[in-house]
Amino acid sequence: MIFQTDQWIFWAIIVVGLIAYSILFDTLLNTSDELELRQARCQLADSCLAALPLLGLLGTIMGLLQTFADMAADHVDFNTLIAGGVGTALGTTQLGLLFAVPGYLLSHFLKSRFQQGLLFNDFAKELRDEV
Numbered sequence: 001m002i003f004q005t006d007q008w009i010f011w012a013i014i015v016v017g018l019i020a021y022s023i024l025f026d027t028l029l030n031t032s033d034e035l036e037l038r039q040a041r042c043q044l045a046d047s048c049l050a051a052l053p054l055l056g057l058l059g060t061i062m063g064l065l066q067t068f069a070d071m072a073a074d075h076v077d078f079n080t081l082i083a084g085g086v087g088t089a090l091g092t093t094q095l096g097l098l099f100a101v102p103g104y105l106l107s108h109f110l111k112s113r114f115q116q117g118l119l120f121n122d123f124a125k126e127l128r129d130e131v
Helices: 008-029 035-072 078-116 121-130
Strands: none
Touching: 008 035, 008 078, 035 078
């Protein structure tokens, strides 16, 4: 996998992913909050998680545009194309999905527990004691 960390889109995906996961884990571990507040946090995390694949798609488009621009400028060196635009295109898509899919699973798990009335009091206490 080729990550060009000088591309702003990689950092945007990482920051949004970390925000989403911090909200989800805070919701999981903070059992003193009311159920409505915890559900609102899950909705906010879902919004962040929904943005991740879209940011990955934006990175894909940016990478492909860079590749086509290099091809138009007669930069036909295959290694340059792969290391440049195509690497950005594939890397951002992969990074966006790597953050989004497990986050969606965790969010769905939390929501199903909220609907069942299970608030994780015992689980969260055990997890906090271990950490």
